[in-house]
Amino acid sequence: MGASTTEPQSAARNSRPVATIADVAAQAGVSVATVSRTLSANYPVAESTKSRVLDAVEKLGYVANAHARALAGATTRTVGIVIADVADPFFGYVARGVERQASSENRLCLIMATEADRDRELAIVDLMREQRADAVILVGGASDHAGYRKKMAARAKALAENGSVLVLCGRPSLGEEVPTVSVNYDNSGGAFAVTDYLISQGHRKILYLGGPANLSTTAARFEGFNRALQARGIAPDPELVHLGEFGRPFGYQRMREILASKTEFTAVFGANDLVAVGAMEAIAEAGLRVPEDISVVGYDNIPVSREVRPRLTTVNVPLEDLGREAVKAALGRFEYGSESANSTLGTHVVIRDSVRAI
Amino acid sequence: MGASTTEPQSAARNSRPVATIADVAAQAGVSVATVSRTLSANYPVAESTKSRVLDAVEKLGYVANAHARALAGATTRTVGIVIADVADPFFGYVARGVERQASSENRLCLIMATEADRDRELAIVDLMREQRADAVILVGGASDHAGYRKKMAARAKALAENGSVLVLCGRPSLGEEVPTVSVNYDNSGGAFAVTDYLISQGHRKILYLGGPANLSTTAARFEGFNRALQARGIAPDPELVHLGEFGRPFGYQRMREILASKTEFTAVFGANDLVAVGAMEAIAEAGLRVPEDISVVGYDNIPVSREVRPRLTTVNVPLEDLGREAVKAALGRFEYGSESANSTLGTHVVIRDSVRAI
DNA sequence: CTGAAAGCGCTTACAG
DNA sequence: CTGAAAGCGCTTACAG
Numbered sequence: 125m126g127a128s129t130t131e132p133q134s135a136a137r138n139s140r141p142v143a144t145i146a147d148v149a150a151q152a153g154v155s156v157a158t159v160s161r162t163l164s165a166n167y168p169v170a171e172s173t174k175s176r177v178l179d180a181v182e183k184l185g186y187v188a189n190a191h192a193r194a195l196a197g198a199t200t201r202t203v204g205i206v207i208a209d210v211a212d213p214f215f216g217y218v219a220r221g222v223e224r225q226a227s228s229e230n231r232l233c234l235i236m237a238t239e240a241d242r243d244r245e246l247a248i249v250d251l252m253r254e255q256r257a258d259a260v261i262l263v264g265g266a267s268d269h270a271g272y273r274k275k276m277a278a279r280a281k282a283l284a285e286n287g288s289v290l291v292l293c294g295r296p297s298l299g300e301e302v303p304t305v306s307v308n309y310d311n312s313g314g315a316f317a318v319t320d321y322l323i324s325q326g327h328r329k330i331l332y333l334g335g336p337a338n339l340s341t342t343a344a345r346f347e348g349f350n351r352a353l354q355a356r357g358i359a360p361d362p363e364l365v366h367l368g369e370f371g372r373p374f375g376y377q378r379m380r381e382i383l384a385s386k387t388e389f390t391a392v393f394g395a396n397d398l399v400a401v402g403a404m405e406a407i408a409e410a411g412l413r414v415p416e417d418i419s420v421v422g423y424d425n426i427p428v429s430r431e432v433r434p435r436l437t438t439v440n441v442p443l444e445d446l447g448r449e450a451v452k453a454a455l456g457r458f459e460y461g462s463e464s465a466n467s468t469l470g471t472h473v474v475i476r477d478s479v480r481a482i
Numbered sequence: 483m484g485a486s487t488t489e490p491q492s493a494a495r496n497s498r499p500v501a502t503i504a505d506v507a508a509q510a511g512v513s514v515a516t517v518s519r520t521l522s523a524n525y526p527v528a529e530s531t532k533s534r535v536l537d538a539v540e541k542l543g544y545v546a547n548a549h550a551r552a553l554a555g556a557t558t559r560t561v562g563i564v565i566a567d568v569a570d571p572f573f574g575y576v577a578r579g580v581e582r583q584a585s586s587e588n589r590l591c592l593i594m595a596t597e598a599d600r601d602r603e604l605a606i607v608d609l610m611r612e613q614r615a616d617a618v619i620l621v622g623g624a625s626d627h628a629g630y631r632k633k634m635a636a637r638a639k640a641l642a643e644n645g646s647v648l649v650l651c652g653r654p655s656l657g658e659e660v661p662t663v664s665v666n667y668d669n670s671g672g673a674f675a676v677t678d679y680l681i682s683q684g685h686r687k688i689l690y691l692g693g694p695a696n697l698s699t700t701a702a703r704f705e706g707f708n709r710a711l712q713a714r715g716i717a718p719d720p721e722l723v724h725l726g727e728f729g730r731p732f733g734y735q736r737m738r739e740i741l742a743s744k745t746e747f748t749a750v751f752g753a754n755d756l757v758a759v760g761a762m763e764a765i766a767e768a769g770l771r772v773p774e775d776i777s778v779v780g781y782d783n784i785p786v787s788r789e790v791r792p793r794l795t796t797v798n799v800p801l802e803d804l805g806r807e808a809v810k811a812a813l814g815r816f817e818y819g820s821e822s823a824n825s826t827l828g829t830h831v832v833i834r835d836s837v838r839a840i
Numbered sequence: 841c842t843g844a845a846a847g848c849g850c851t852t853a854c855a856g
Numbered sequence: 857c858t859g860a861a862a863g864c865g866c867t868t869a870c871a872g
Contacts, residue, residue: 142644144865155843160867167868170841185640190612191558192865194549195848211571211578211802220569223595232609235593237581251590254548255560282543286500401789431759431789444569502849513859518851525852528857550849553864843872848865856859 143184151180163188194256203451204234204252204260206245213426214396214443218263218293221447229455231258240336242267249279249290259289259454263447265341266295277302293450296340306466307450311341314439314471315348316355318421319393321437321473323356326482327391327419329364331382333403334374335395337367342395345423349393364389375402383410390419390482397422397429397438404432404478415480425474434477442469501542509538521546552614561809562592562610562618564603571784572754572801576621576651579805587813589616598694600625607637607648617647617812621805623699624653635660651808654698664824665808669699672797672829673706674713676779677751679795679831681714684840685749685777687722689740691761692732693753695725700753703781707751722747733760741768748777748840755780755787755796762790762836773838783832792835800827 149156154173161167162177169177180186194200205222207215219235226233234252238245245262252260260283267273277298280290284303292298292306322330332349335342346367353360366382368374375394383406394400400422404414414420414434422429422438429436446469453467507514512531519525520535527535538544552558563580565573577593584591592610596603603620610618618641625631635656638648642661650656650664680688690707693700704725711718724740726732733752741764752758758780762772772778772792780787780796787794804827811825 142640146865156866157843157845157868158841161842164867168841173841185636187608187612187640189553189614189865191549191552191614192848193612193867195547195553195850196865196867197848200549209578210568210581211574213569213571213574216569216571216574219593220567220595223568223593227594232613233593235577235581235591236585237578250545254545254551255590256547256549278543282500282545428786428789431786433791504849514850515852515859515861516857519858522851526857531857547849550864551851553866554849554851555864841872843870845870846868848867850864852862854859854861856857 143186145186145188147184148177148180148186151184152176199258200256201231202234202255202257203231203454204236204249204255204257205263205447206236206238206248206252206260207263208240209237210235213428214424214441215263217426217443218447218450221444221449222261222263222451223447224444225448225451229451231451231455242269242272246272246275246279249276253279253283253286253288256286257288259291259451261291261293261447261450261454262295263293263450264295265336265339266292268338268340268343273298280304289454291450291454293446294341296344305450305453307446307453308466308468309441309446310468310471311344312348312351314423314441314473315345315393316352317348317471318423318437318439318473319349319352320355321475322391322393322419322421322479323352323358325391325419325479328358329361329389329391331387331389331392332365332367333378333382333392333394334366334368334399335370342367345395363387367395370396370398372398372402372405375399376406377402379403379406380410383407383412391479392418392420394420394422397424397426397436400436400438400478401428401432404436415478419479419482421479429474429476437476437478438474439471440474441471445469501544503544503546505542506535506538506544509542510534557616558614559589560592560613560615561589561812562594562607562613562615563621563805564594564596564606564610564618565621566598567595568593571786572782572799573621575784575801576805576808579802579807580619580621580809581805582802583806583809587809589809589813600627600630604630604633604637607634611637611641611644611646614644615646617649617809619649619651619805619808619812620653621651621808622653623694623697624650626696626698626701631656638662647812649808649812651804652699663808663811665804665811666824666826667799667804668826668829669702670706670709672781672799672831673703673751674710675706675829676781676795676797676831677707677710678713679833680749680751680777680779680837681710681716683749683777683837686716687719687747687749689745689747689750690723690725691736691740691750691752692724692726692757693728700725703753721745725753728754728756730756730760730763733757734764735760737761737764738768741765741770749837750776750778752778752780755782755784755794758794758796758836759786759790762794773836777837777840779837787832787834795834795836796832797829798832799829803827 145156149159162169162174203226236248283290290304422436425438425440429438507517520527520532561584594606648662780794783796783798787796
């Protein structure tokens with residue numbers, strides 16, 4: 125006890141019980157080169173030698189030091205994923221896809237949450253660069269801040285020069301000349317489709333609710349929304365646009381205010397499912413019914429959209445596939461700018477019970 | 483194009499544009515030792531020197547190679563978290579706590595999903611051992627398989643000898659002599675409390691639904707359930723026990739079968755919220771009402787329990803805190819077996835609308 | 841098929 | 857306050 129508290133941490137960390145490749149070599153009576161080769165299985169080794177090495181490994185409980193291995197030139201077998209929040213279903217499902225694909229390619233995942241903070245995002249990319257991740261995957265909407273874009277572009281270049289790659293998953297390109305790989309989903313198309321569906325059901329006064337201004341996701345969805353309005357000859361009404369945040373609390377609160385304000389509308393387009401569900405709650409509290417009095421649609425098709433009553437009509441985003449494709453694209457052979465390096469997955473409307481024809 | 487496809491991958495990975503500490507030193511006109519010192523900020527360096535180094539770093543876009551740093555003896559500043567599924571809210575919230583605490587202690591998270599597979603779990607721990615993670619946190623229920631326990635205990639020892647630590651978060655100890663840190667929640671106590679609540683509302687025939695046999699979480703919850711029955715003098719009825727899985731589909735399917743079988747009961751204890759919600763859906767489909775005809779409780783208090791109608795009465799588990807505490811305990815100074823190395827967070831019943839007195 | 845040795849990019853005593 | 861040098865634990869040409 126006394127001893128352990130007086131020892132400096134570094135000494136504790138470096139205590140020598142850890143078996144190294146040299147220990148294994150000694151135990152097996154071979155050179156370290158031979159141990160390395162039998163473990164890497166990338167070079168012929170005699171069967172008898174191999175089994176002696178493996179026995180030694182087993183006996184010593186040896187696992188290679190990934191850092192030494194990485195330093196010596198091997199790949200790190202690591203992919204980084206940066207998301208806004210681990211507990212948010214949108215990111216959770218994308219992360220699941222990344223994790224599953226990475227692990228099927230025998231890689232470990234590094235994960236960090238930005239908490240939707242631009243500077244944190246930049247700092248996290250640097251941390252992953254330090255770790256020499258084979259790829260760094262940026263998930264979800266991006267800030268449209270110019271200084272931020274420039275800084276991220278610089279990191280993309282550094283990563284590329286390093287033999288790694290920055291993957292943009294569900295966010296816009298950083299520019300033609302910036303070496304990145306993109307895996308997107310048809311964000312604006314989904315918004316167009318669900319808005320058009322609302323219009324086809326007779327809705328003309330549609331509230332657009334939620335999503336941070338200055339976020340690429342908001343821009344794309346709002347663009348699709350407006351495009352649908354325009355295609356049907358409906359004039360956009362600024363009074364009906366309420367950007368803000370992506371959470372359920374925002375949807376609930378803002379909807380309460382709007383309901384109190386007596387703004388006229390027959391349907392609400394929630395910028396994501398969480399916002400839509402929050403809005404539904406406010407609507408119910410106000411003594412109104414969905415869809416009889418007000419129709420509501422969401423976006424993302426996360427599980428909650430199936431759980432709520434009435435079940436929410438929404439736009440499906442292939443979240444898990446997005447994650448899988450991101451690592452496939454990042455790790456596959458490709459040329460920057462080539463087709464295979466940039467793909468866009470489809471979205472589609474999932475019709476459930478929250479919209480009524482009027 | 484042609485060139486890049488003929489180059490071997492390793493050459494691409496090791497292309498030299500990456501600035502090293504030597505490049506920075508040259509650029510700044512100082513020794514590598516000085517660069518290291520100013521970057522680590524753990525040693526006096528003249529202001530003027532420092533700024534020259536920092537300029538060089540900026541100019542070259544230098545970030546230290548984490549592997550070289552780790553190899554040279556510094557800590558890896560990395561914590562590993564192993565969960566069953568990233569997209570499962572239970573694990574998502576614990577992971578959020580881990581991620582937040584780790585990042586506030588300036589550490590990166592390694593994350594991998596076991597898909598509830600024992601052997602995968604063991605393999606993942608080895609991968610994290612290779613990475614020399616400062617701590618490896620095992621989240622959620624553990625298998626009660628004896629061979630598995632032995633293997634995991636061996637890894638705990640190896641980790642400890644390495645200056646790292648295995649953290650058991652929401653799962654039982656591996657034995658007195660096995661060096662681990664535990665952060666638990668009062669699993670059995672929560673089950674006792676919510677069962678007792680059901681009984682206090684007049685329920686006597688309570689169905690226990692879901693959760694894999696052979697999983698520590700199931701064992702703890704079922705034990706609390708039985709203890710509550712016993713405390714009130716209610717004989718346990720094997721007919722009313724339906725173990726199985728943790729997902730919503732299981733809750734739905736099995737409840738359908740049970741409803742069709744005409745088993746008699748007035749309440750159901752869902753082994754977790756997902757199971758409870760699935761059961762509620764089957765009940766509704768059968769034309770029965772919750773709580774008028776059947777009362778239902780869940781466990782975990784994940785968001786869906788608030789989303790469903792009626793809102794689900796459940797047991798709160800401090801998921802995010804569990805994650806935070808796990809990294810605090812792992813990274814704090816402690817002696818194995820000491821109090822601070824082993825804590826248990828409280829659980830409590832959250833009463834909502836899914837239980838009726840009879 | 842096997843070994844000796846260089847080198848990966850850092851950190852940290854050891855000397856000034 | 858600064859530098860030269862050893863060493864961390866691997867992998868990989870280079871020689872047999």
